[in-house]
Amino acid sequence: MIRTLKILVALTAVMMISATAFATDPLTQTVKDGCKVELESYCKGVTPGEGRVLACLYAHEDKLSAKCEFALFDAAVLLERAISALAYAAYECEDDLEKYCADVPVGEGRLLDCIAKNKKKVSKRCLDALIETGLK
Structure with missing residues (x-):
């Protein structure tokens, strides 16, 4: 279940983090704050964009802290809400x-x-x- 959740989060968050337009949005900041230790420890040399940072976190999923896992989950929830808002607005x-x-x-x-x-x-x-x- 957790592994499936992480994969889902990684796939949805790729859209979020790979878009430079969202570089300072709450979704990205949630991951940056919650996964600060992991980003510095495992992904320091990774060039941001195209989902590379998320791929790095995924590659080290067995080493992620509970705080980082929650940040990824929280970011996925925020992203899901944003997508729902866009879908609603597009429909209307x-x-x-x-x-x-x-x-x-x-x-x-x-x-x-x-x-x-x-x-x-x-x-x-x-x-x-x-x-x-x-x-x-």
Whole structure:
């Protein structure tokens, strides 16, 4: 069970840590703080990005402290919540995204920027979802 949980955490956290846009977010900070000893002991020379740091932690999973394991679990929970918020906002804004942002490439906040540029035309339902999820 713990091994499966660690694999799940590693896979989901790869998305989190490999994205430079999230370098200072609470998810990354949770792992940095909780796994500080392990990062310094086992992963000091690892170049961040592309999930390399998480791969290093995974390679040393048998040596992780309870504090680090909890930090990884906590980060996975935070990530799951963030993904749920994005899914909810995407659902609520689906019509607006199709209407005003169909030609906008996905990623790097471009769709949120498009919605913001069109906020006077965007539905109340979409705007409310963005506010409720903290995306606006």
